[in-house]
Amino acid sequence: MKHKIITFIKSLFFHIYAGFPKSTQQQINDRHSICLSCERFDSLNKECMECGCNINNRKIFLNKLAWADQECPLGKWKKII
16 A cells, blocks of 8 residues: 555655646547556556556546546556646
């Protein structure tokens, strides 16, 4: 749990610093598809076992896939900006 909180705070800091850039719904869906097929995706808890982020395809603030300035820690999807 501690790792998950630290990872989120770090990602949030950089997201704020970048000016809150948002992904389009199509970009979120593309990222979501990649995560669902990843070996580090925990389908029971719907989260990434690498970074601890929740994985969903909703365009909401607390969704790393919706933040254009974020990237997969395994390099499977990159920043959009």
